[in-house]
Amino acid sequence: MTSTMTSAIASTGLTKRFGSATVVDGLDLAVPTGSVYGFLGPNGSGKTTTIRMLLGLVLPSSGTHQLLGHDFASSGAMSLERVGALVEGPAFHPYLSGRANLARLDAADRTASARTATARIGEALDRVGLAAAARKRYRAYSLGMRQRLGIAAALLRPRDLLVLDEPTNGLDPQGTREVRALIDELSRGGTTVFLSSHLLSEIEHLCTEVGVMSVGRLVWQGSMAELRGRQRPVVRVDTGQPEAAERVLAEHDVGDLRRSDGAVHGTAGAALQPERLVAALVAAGVGVRGFRVEAPSLEEQFVGLTGEGFDVSG
Numbered sequence: 517m518t519s520t521m522t523s524a525i526a527s528t529g530l531t532k533r534f535g536s537a538t539v540v541d542g543l544d545l546a547v548p549t550g551s552v553y554g555f556l557g558p559n560g561s562g563k564t565t566t567i568r569m570l571l572g573l574v575l576p577s578s579g580t581h582q583l584l585g586h587d588f589a590s591s592g593a594m595s596l597e598r599v600g601a602l603v604e605g606p607a608f609h610p611y612l613s614g615r616a617n618l619a620r621l622d623a624a625d626r627t628a629s630a631r632t633a634t635a636r637i638g639e640a641l642d643r644v645g646l647a648a649a650a651r652k653r654y655r656a657y658s659l660g661m662r663q664r665l666g667i668a669a670a671l672l673r674p675r676d677l678l679v680l681d682e683p684t685n686g687l688d689p690q691g692t693r694e695v696r697a698l699i700d701e702l703s704r705g706g707t708t709v710f711l712s713s714h715l716l717s718e719i720e721h722l723c724t725e726v727g728v729m730s731v732g733r734l735v736w737q738g739s740m741a742e743l744r745g746r747q748r749p750v751v752r753v754d755t756g757q758p759e760a761a762e763r764v765l766a767e768h769d770v771g772d773l774r775r776s777d778g779a780v781h782g783t784a785g786a787a788l789q790p791e792r793l794v795a796a797l798v799a800a801g802v803g804v805r806g807f808r809v810e811a812p813s814l815e816e817q818f819v820g821l822t823g824e825g826f827d828v829s830g
């Protein structure tokens with residue numbers, strides 16, 4: 517399938533079963549190098565389990581994957597060398613400063629040279645905008661600062677790929693803005709970012725690519741632009757005669773008809789001609805109070821894909 521040269525993450529049939537339950541089912545992920553890929557799905561749809569498999573924290577029941585062009589099963593740790601991750605959140609010590617916390621994590625990494633530790637830690641703090649707060653105790657950090665320190669920990673080594681599980685979950689609006697700005701900056705610097713979220717607004721603001729999960733399956737994957745342009749427009753007729761309107765709409769290539777507060781909605785087929793439809797409605801004696809043909813919102817797209825609503829708040 518996807519070429520390893522252009523994919524930072526590529527999986528084939530990645531599957532996880534717990535007992536008789538298949539919680540991740542045959543995922544073919546293709547995360548283009550240089551993208552910010554949003555892995556979107558409601559709680560419980562299998563995002564965290566997928567991320568844990570990608571990082572080798574849990575074994576897949578079947579399927580394979582590659583990270584940065586290395587086959588994970590055969591190259592193991594080597595394929596993780598340039599992959600940073602924020603999954604459960606590292607355990608930081610509340611009474612130590614941000615810098616001292618990073619120093620502890622860095623010292624635990626036997627592959628990192630002690631000689632260059634100070635520079636490395638300084639650079640990681642700098643990149644996440646915590647240089648000025650480096651001497652503050654962790655417990656005095658805001659939630660956004662804590663999350664940024666988590667990302668700094670993932671950046672103690674040079675990384676080509678960052679995997680972040682719900683990076684803004686639980687953050688206030690200011691913290692969310694901080695983390696989003698950081699992700700944006702890392703992406704501009706050339707890092708591929710794979711992030712999971714149950715928030716549509718998160719994906720909409722940050723991501724160039726999106727994969728949509730629903731009950732363990734990847735139901736859609738592609739660029740944001742493709743997703744936006746993917747669905748047919750929606751036709752809406754405001755009328756007091758919904759039955760008659762529905763008959764005419766069905767005859768004019770409008771499908772999937774639904775009713776709500778004095779209106780009939782449907783999905784326009786490729787052959788729709790709005791002028792003819794309006795004329796036909798009037799000719800059939802349907803009282804038309806309003807008529808609109810509009811592109812579906814991103815939220816409608818997701819509901820169409822997953823059959824579920826998404827939390828659209830930021």
Ligand SMILES: Nc1ncnc2c1ncn2[C@@H]1O[C@H](COP(=O)(O)OP(=O)(O)OP(=O)(O)O)[C@@H](O)[C@H]1O
Binds near residue numbers: 560
């Ligand atoms: N170790 C486990 N044993 C049994 N079932 C599990 C295990 N881990 C996860 N599950 C189940 O797998 C499903 C997917 O969970 P997962 O955490 O991957 O979803 P998610 O999309 O990340 O959701 P959330 O955002 O709530 O974490 C859930 O139904 C969960 O209960």
